[in-house]
Amino acid sequence: MNKQLESLQHLQNRAIDLLMEFGPRAISAILILALGAFVARALGRAFAKAIARLELDSPLRDLLVRILRIAVLLIFVLMALQNLGVELLPLIAGLGVAGAGIALALQGVLGNLVAGLTIIVTRPFRVGEFVQIHGEEGRVEAITLFTTKLSHPDRSVVVIPNRKIVGEIMHNYGMIRQLNLTVGVAYDTDIGHALRVVDEVLAANPRVLKDPTPVVRVIALADFSVNIAVRPWTAVVDAGIGASELNRAILEAFRARGIQIPFPQREVRMLGAPR
Secondary structure, three states, X not given: OHHHHHHHHHHHHHHHHHHHHHHHHHHHHHHHHHHHHHHHHHHHHHHHHHHOOOOOOHHHHHHHHHHHHHHHHHHHHHXXXXXXXXXXXXXXXXXXXXXXXXXHHOHHHHHHHHHHHHHHHHOOOOOOOEEEEOOEEEEEEEEOOOEEEEEOOOOOEEEEEHHHOOOOOEEEEEOEEEOOEEEEEOOOOOHHHHHHHHHHHHHHOOOOOXXXXXXXXXXXXXXXXXXXXXXXXXXXXXXXXXXXXXXXHHHHHHHHHOOOOOOOOOOOOOOOOOO
């Protein structure tokens, strides 16, 4: 019984000695980490305000701010470890070996990270532009280090891993889109009059951009109609509703002006038929 009490007393004394020895260091390390988090956040805000005047994309600004915060926080972490008496050189060597194993296990994630950095730096597209990537198309809503988010007109969101984007063929429409409309008129129609009517319809629609100038021209002499191409430009967000409004407005304007839109028809003649 006395031996057990002596062992407990020894453990208690040892715990008190360790607490007296490492307690102040641990408290100091916690305070250093808290100070580091505060300083990293404050410097990040100040840096973000400083670079806001520069013409940089928001993903690039966010990346620079994040790198600064991580670098500052890493410095304070090293200071806290040094305050605890941790040998930094063996620790860094061990982290290097562990990092190699982690890199092999996370090849896909690291591939997305490298591709995200490439996209942010090279800027093949920006937030707000309409792009077609890897069989998907939509308006770019966000570019992160790992993924790119596209929004569709039906309000769905497509998330594409960045490694699927870099090295692939991409079609960037930019901030505007050209509508591809076609209307047919009868062969006996005054083509000049029909073109002027289409120009009036385009000029009256607020979604149609004045610059670039809309393209209106005859593109084909079809079997039963003269086809007119209507190629105006609109903002990306107005492309869908703009096409619908223009189709309806052109139809109503042609009807009001007496311009005929022919329907498919065939004339069949019987040769050599008995009387």
